[in-house]
Amino acid sequence: MNLTKKAHEILNGALASSGLRSTRQREHVFGVLLAQRDHPTADEVYVRAKVEMPSISLATVYNCLETMVECDLVRQVNFEREPSRFCPNLAEHAHFYDETSGRVFDIDLPNEFFGKLKSILPPQYEANSIELSFRGKKPGH
Amino acid sequence: MNLTKKAHEILNGALASSGLRSTRQREHVFGVLLAQRDHPTADEVYVRAKVEMPSISLATVYNCLETMVECDLVRQVNFEREPSRFCPNLAEHAHFYDETSGRVFDIDLPNEFFGKLKSILPPQYEANSIELSFRGKKPGH
């Protein structure tokens, strides 16, 4: 669960530029997210984080995740009747919720796609984030 | 809060074709949604519904809303850290969450837009619903 040097720099840079500290818990939670990019819930992150850091608490996991969402290091993804999921993929992308397995998949977007989506907004509307999500079946599993 | 004849037929038709009953509470909740299309939360629907039907319970409001969502009469819309909101607009459209006021606005889409969105999915992925939502500021209020 150790961060690569690059991930370490990204995390600390983002924290520092928000005036926040780097802590063992924040680094570890970030590492957990990077290690397995399957859109875990906060509770799943907690379970994984405890493997190498048994003393970490659920509240701290929530706090770390919230901090990272606010630093734009992590995206929080919501589906109906589901707890929030967390995604360290910073590239513009959409999500697909597979109703069969309950799993969430990243969907890559054509270049500048979010920019095109923004163009459907009426004048005066200024979007600073866009969420595009599909729900359905992904056959073949 | 009385339903128009047309709304009445739409509701009863949808219920009937799902093998469900028409009840006073379901009609009333549907009427509340149609009367003020501002994406109320379940609790807001409850407050409004009680004005003319003081005996209705919150659990029943939740049940009615869930029923209508399952009959495709109502869309359930979710934003981060917000309770679900309910929307009787059946046309394909997107949503805009105004961070200043906390209000949600419908965004009309160009023709066949959802169809175009579906085309970005990889083969094998079959979407049966799409959610496109923006979050940002809507100046001028």
Place this chain on the structure above:
DNA sequence: CTAGGTGCAAAAGGTTTGCGGTTAA
């Protein structure tokens, strides 16, 4: 008549908060 729906209250589930102790800078 009776399956399905309602109202109530209690429980569940996810998330946040308050507080005393700990730690990064």
Place this chain on the structure above:
DNA sequence: TTAACCGCAAACCTTTTGCACCTAG
């Protein structure tokens, strides 16, 4: 050194559930 952060447990808020009563078909 000290403001920020952590761990814990309790609180919070939205949503669901169980059960006795009611009602639409």
